[in-house]
Amino acid sequence: MAVALTMAAMKVAALRHALRGQRAQTAVTGAVLGAVLAGGTLYLAFGDLDLLAAAYAVWLLGWLLGPVFMGGGDETLRPEYFALLGLPARTMAFGLLVAAFVGLAPLISLVALVGLVIAGVRLGVGNALVAVPALVLQLAVFVLLSKVGVALVGLALRSRLGAIATGVVNGAILAGLGQIWVVFWALGQTGIPSVVWYLPSGWGLLAVRGTWWALPALAGLVLVLLAAWAGLLSWRVGATRVSFAGRRRPITAASSSGAVVAKELRAWSRDLVRNYQVTFALAYGVCFAASPLLLSWDGMLPYAGPIFLVMAAAMSANVYGTDGTALWLNLLTPGGSDVRGRQWAWLVVHAPPAVVVTLVCTAVAGGPWPMVLSLLPALLGGAVGLVPLISVYGLVPGTDPHRRANNPLRTSEDDGGLTGQAYAALALVAATAVPAALAAHWFGWAGPVIGVLTGLSCYRGFGALAARRLRTHGVELLQEMRTGRRAAGSRSVRTRFAALPAGRQAVAWVCFGLGAIPLIPQGVLAAVFVSRNMLRHSWFVATYMSPGLRYPVAIAFMVLGATMYAVGTWLVRPTSAKVAG
Amino acid sequence: MTAALEIDGLTKRFGDTLAVDAIDLVVPQGSFYGLVGQNGAGKTTTLSMAVGLLRPDDGHARIFGADVWSAPDDAKALVGVLPDGLAMPERLTGREVLTYLGLLRGLPRDVVTARADELLAVLELDSAPRTLVIEYSTGMRKKIGLATALLHAPRLLVLDEPFEAVDPVSAATIKTILRGFVVGGGSIVLSSHVMALVEQLCDHVAVIDGGRVAAAGPLDEVRGGRSLEDTFVALVGDEDGGVKELSWLSR
Numbered sequence: 015m016a017v018a019l020t021m022a023a024m025k026v027a028a029l030r031h032a033l034r035g036q037r038a039q040t041a042v043t044g045a046v047l048g049a050v051l052a053g054g055t056l057y058l059a060f061g062d063l064d065l066l067a068a069a070y071a072v073w074l075l076g077w078l079l080g081p082v083f084m085g086g087g088d089e090t091l092r093p094e095y096f097a098l099l100g101l102p103a104r105t106m107a108f109g110l111l112v113a114a115f116v117g118l119a120p121l122i123s124l125v126a127l128v129g130l131v132i133a134g135v136r137l138g139v140g141n142a143l144v145a146v147p148a149l150v151l152q153l154a155v156f157v158l159l160s161k162v163g164v165a166l167v168g169l170a171l172r173s174r175l176g177a178i179a180t181g182v183v184n185g186a187i188l189a190g191l192g193q194i195w196v197v198f199w200a201l202g203q204t205g206i207p208s209v210v211w212y213l214p215s216g217w218g219l220l221a222v223r224g225t226w227w228a229l230p231a232l233a234g235l236v237l238v239l240l241a242a243w244a245g246l247l248s249w250r251v252g253a254t255r256v257s258f259a260g261r262r263r264p265i266t267a268a269s270s271s272g273a274v275v276a277k278e279l280r281a282w283s284r285d286l287v288r289n290y291q292v293t294f295a296l297a298y299g300v301c302f303a304a305s306p307l308l309l310s311w312d313g314m315l316p317y318a319g320p321i322f323l324v325m326a327a328a329m330s331a332n333v334y335g336t337d338g339t340a341l342w343l344n345l346l347t348p349g350g351s352d353v354r355g356r357q358w359a360w361l362v363v364h365a366p367p368a369v370v371v372t373l374v375c376t377a378v379a380g381g382p383w384p385m386v387l388s389l390l391p392a393l394l395g396g397a398v399g400l401v402p403l404i405s406v407y408g409l410v411p412g413t414d415p416h417r418r419a420n421n422p423l424r425t426s427e428d429d430g431g432l433t434g435q436a437y438a439a440l441a442l443v444a445a446t447a448v449p450a451a452l453a454a455h456w457f458g459w460a461g462p463v464i465g466v467l468t469g470l471s472c473y474r475g476f477g478a479l480a481a482r483r484l485r486t487h488g489v490e491l492l493q494e495m496r497t498g499r500r501a502a503g504s505r506s507v508r509t510r511f512a513a514l515p516a517g518r519q520a521v522a523w524v525c526f527g528l529g530a531i532p533l534i535p536q537g538v539l540a541a542v543f544v545s546r547n548m549l550r551h552s553w554f555v556a557t558y559m560s561p562g563l564r565y566p567v568a569i570a571f572m573v574l575g576a577t578m579y580a581v582g583t584w585l586v587r588p589t590s591a592k593v594a595g
Numbered sequence: 596m597t598a599a600l601e602i603d604g605l606t607k608r609f610g611d612t613l614a615v616d617a618i619d620l621v622v623p624q625g626s627f628y629g630l631v632g633q634n635g636a637g638k639t640t641t642l643s644m645a646v647g648l649l650r651p652d653d654g655h656a657r658i659f660g661a662d663v664w665s666a667p668d669d670a671k672a673l674v675g676v677l678p679d680g681l682a683m684p685e686r687l688t689g690r691e692v693l694t695y696l697g698l699l700r701g702l703p704r705d706v707v708t709a710r711a712d713e714l715l716a717v718l719e720l721d722s723a724p725r726t727l728v729i730e731y732s733t734g735m736r737k738k739i740g741l742a743t744a745l746l747h748a749p750r751l752l753v754l755d756e757p758f759e760a761v762d763p764v765s766a767a768t769i770k771t772i773l774r775g776f777v778v779g780g781g782s783i784v785l786s787s788h789v790m791a792l793v794e795q796l797c798d799h800v801a802v803i804d805g806g807r808v809a810a811a812g813p814l815d816e817v818r819g820g821r822s823l824e825d826t827f828v829a830l831v832g833d834e835d836g837g838v839k840e841l842s843w844l845s846r
Contacts, residue, residue: 262725265694273698277684277691284686284727340682342648343743347699348668414682416729416736489650496681 017105018112021091025113028090046520048122059129060136066129067210067219070152073126074215077119077160079187090117093247107244114157127152127218134222144229145222151232152218158239159214165246177286178293185297193305274355275362281337282363287425288330295326296367303375312379313542319372320389324443326364327397331439332432334405336425338414339495345488353481357398357473365394388450388461395469396446399476404439406483411495437526441579446472518585525582533575541568597660599624599751599782604654605644607637614640616806617654622751622784622799624659627777629797629814630786631827637806638786639679639755645784646676646753658751675744677737679755685729689720689739692728693746700747707746714742717772719765733760741769745776752776754785758792770796790824804831 055073058066091113096106114120127149134145167184170176210216214235221228265276282288299322303314333356334341344352368390376386410431418425426432449468454461484491540556543549544564549557556568600622607615615637622628632638643649645656647663647670655662661669684692690711697707715721718738723731728739737757744752752773758766773783773796787793793800794814800823801811809830810817818826 262688262691265691265698267698268704270699270701273695277687277695280691281684281686337684338682340684342676342678342681343683343696343699345648346646346671346674346676347696348671415685416682489648493649 017101018109021109021113022116025091025116029117043519043523045118045122047523048118049125052122052126055126056129056132059132063133063219063223064208064210066133067216069126069129070215070219071210071213073123074156074159074213075191077123077156078163079184079191081160081164103244103248104240107240107247110247111154111158111161111240111243114161115153120153120157123156124149124153130218130222133219137223141222141224145218148218148221148229148232151229151236152215154236155214155217155232155239158236158243162239162243162246165243169246171286171290174286174289177290181290181293182297185294185299186301189298189301189305192302271351271355271358274352275358278356278359279362282359287336291329292326292363292367295329296322296371298322298325300371300375315379316372316376316382316386317389318375319368319370320386320393320447322371323364323368323390323393323397324440327401327443328436328439330360330401331404331408331435332410332412332426333401334491335410335412335495336415338412339492340414341488341492341495344484345492348485351481353402353477353484356402357477360398360401361394364397368394382454384458384461385451385454388454388465389447390465391462391469392447392450392465392472393443393469395466395472396443399472399474400439400443400446402480403476403483404435404442406480406487406491408435408438409491409494410435411498414495434526522582522585525578525585529575529578529582531575532571532578537568537572537575540571541565544568596624598622598657599626599659600628600645600753600784601657602641602645602654603656605641605651605656606653607640607644607649608652614806615644615651618803618806618808620801620808620811622782624782625777625780626782626799627773627797628782628784628799628801629793630784630801630803631788631790631793631823632786632803633831634788636803636831638803640806641803642753642755642784642786643678646674647671648676648678672747673749674751674753675747675749677740677744677752677754677757679759683728683736683739683743686727688725688727689715689731689735689742690724692739693742696743697746702747710746711742714745717768718742719768734762734765737761738765738769741772745772750781752781752783752785754783756787757785758787758789790822790827794818794823802827802830 055066055069058069091110093106093110096109101109130145130149130152131142134142167180170180211220214232217228217232217235221232265273267273267276282292299318299320302321303316303318306312306314372386372390376383410426412426446468447465450461450465453464535553536555540554543554543557556564556571559567598621600620602618602620604617604619605615606613606617618637618641620641630638630642640649644651644654645663646658647656647667650664655664657663658670658674661673663670684695687695693711693714694707697710698704702710712721718741720735720738720742723735728736731739737760741754741757744754757769757773761769773785777783785793785797798814799812800814800817802809802817810826814823817823821829
């Protein structure tokens with residue numbers, strides 16, 4: 015216990031130092047959002063307990079998937095720090111577990127889990143008493159499942175096969191979550207599926223409701239997970255191999271831009287994190303577009319390739335950040351065209367799967383060819399143009415590859431920044447396809463021509479802008495990566511974001527984070543369903559309206575979503591008055 | 596004769612800390628110049644500004660007369676740099692790093708191949724042909740870094756802690772290469788904590804303390820009749836001068 019308390023004290027000290035300046039503001043934003051979610055969960059505890067069980071399932075998913083998608087989770091205390099102390103694996107795992115309870119995310123989850131006590135009080139005195147140990151055990155299950163999940167993914171990322179398999183699984187899961195309505199619809203479920211009670215997230219509530227085995231099962235699960243984590247920790251201490259030891263073909267390029275392409279292609283094939291990102295994006299695109307097939311609707315299938323491209327661009331939008339301080343070589347070698355080389359390598363890696371997936375899926379669905387062939391070139395060009403541009407204008411300083419801890423997913427200490435950058439990349443890359451999509455919608459085969467034109471101009475124009483930025487601000491970018499801090503005097507969306515007062519920052523978060531919901535499912539998709547006369551359709555509000563109101567409601571949602579993005583953008587807009595100061 | 600490197604009033608401030616306070620240094624052509632100082636004295640910051648890796652708040656740096664910030668292409672073609680602890684293209688093998696950088700510098704393909712062969716052999720990196728740089732030991736990273744600094748046949752070498760974590764055999768090899776470079780007319784600036792090494796290699800030395808030059812010039816002038824270490828401690832040591840002992844270790 016002494017070890018555990020010392021580790022908890024270390025964590026408190028580290029958090030006290032970390033929660034200053036910019037990161038404190040990010041933390042405040044996170045706390046505000048978390049408090050809203052926790053409050054919503056508590057509200058459910060006063061109503062239908064089915065809903066509460068479902069809400070806890072969502073919390074569990076958040077704990078399980080959040081760290082895997084957002085930079086590897088909390089790594090304030092790392093097992094490597096204690097490797098030389100000779101602690102038994104269980105003692106260390108228990109200590110790290112206790113320390114893992116110190117922090118904002120566990121605190122917020124704890125508040126959400128107070129719902130168990132509320133539910134207990136509503137049911138009776140005995141139930142309320144059971145709720146207290148159930149609450150502690152349930153929180154331990156959340157934290158431990160998250161830790162074990164991250165450790166398993168880290169382990170998988172030691173081999174290429176593991177990296178690819180993890181990418182496929184995670185891509186499929188995230189796509190499945192995005193399309194969860196399809197699953198419900200296919201299962202004929204209109205209410206809450208009863209399975210939410212029997213997930214580990216529901217055992218605490220089961221115990222409170224009086225199921226005798228639930229509390230022992232929770233305790234047993236905690237012990238099993240603790241043992242598993244202890245085992246995984248001893249695997250983790252020791253060098254992690256994060257590159258693939260395959261064939262080493264000599265570089266045969268003869269020009270400077272050819273050399274950059276050769277270098278980048280080797281990074282794409284040898285860096286297991288990049289392997290993971292590509293397969294993740296591909297699995298996401300295919301699963302997202304294919305899942306409505308469960309409802310025998312193939313209207314989304316042709317867009318698997320375009321979705322893959324947008325997701326892949328979002329995942330690689332920090333190209334310069336993940337390479338870290340290697341930028342110094344470019345600064346000392348003026349004249350080399352690093353940006354163009356990287357663009358070509360990105361195309362060589364992503365274009366073939368995108369083209370194949372698009373052609374096959376569109377052939378299966380039997381069209382619409384003009385639309386798909388417009389989106390493909392537009393998005394290919396938009397992605398290769400925006401990826402380097404975003405990474406030099408909105409750089410999130412990464413940890414140098416040779417200094418990373420044994421958690422391959424953690425490429426930067428600033429996971430909030432990475433998440434924001436990925437969202438920005440998603441929206442911006444998708445926006446590059448809008449002209450081609452409109453042209454295809456109105457004029458059919460004019461679309462592909464527009465797509466090729468906008469794609470080419472994005473590739474050339476954004477690439478040239480990125481190269482210019484590297485020339486003029488490369489030194490500042492290098493300094494940023496050396497120190498992990500933004501050089502004084504340069505302001506980007508991220509610093510502007512961090513400089514916002516906490517309240518406005520929270521509003522911007524909500525706008526960017528939730529704007530997609532009214533815009534896409536409640537707006538665009540609902541309009542599609544209305545147009546196909548698919549009424550009273552799962553959670554699409556417009557499909558429940560009276561005939562005259564269906565389109566107006568869908569359009570109102572679209573306007574709401576677009577307005578949310580516009581407000582978010584307006585909040586973080588560059589203001590020349592501020593910069594001048 | 597133009598100086599190989601001329602540092603003129605370079606200044607850098609990080610927040611409230613004045614890291615480098617208007618440093619002036621002249622590295623004559625053909626000299627082997629040592630920069631010594633405590634941790635945090637400003638050596639790395641000065642060298643980074645001198646080669647164009649960190650923008651100074653004030654001052655100039657000229658390499659063979661070419662201003663590093665206003666005529667970077669001329670200046671950077673003449674200098675080879677080994678920074679301390681920066682990343683490399685990590686997913687390449689040593690040979691691939693040299694091939695990539697040689698081509699990036701516009702060297703012809705066959706020249707790149709020949710020089711890479713020779714550098715890898717001399718620095719004894721050719722025994723691990725399939726190992727990626729990310730898997731290199733600290734000493735191997737220093738050696739591949741030195742190889743990249745030498746690849747394009749520069750006339751000035753700026754080396755930040757080149758001997759740190761390098762084993763004695765490799766260190767001897769590197770010393771031979773560096774001495775040969777100076778004999779052939781090249782100029783070298785290196786920073787180090789190791790006084791004996793600087794005395795052994797360098798003919799000029801500058802002592803940096805608190806972002807300023809405490810003493811600079813030919814080695815024998817700076818150290819006088821004493822060893823460099825005694826001179827250094829006298830220049831930058833604590834006021835009380837006493838070396839503290841650990842109470843629980845010394846009985």
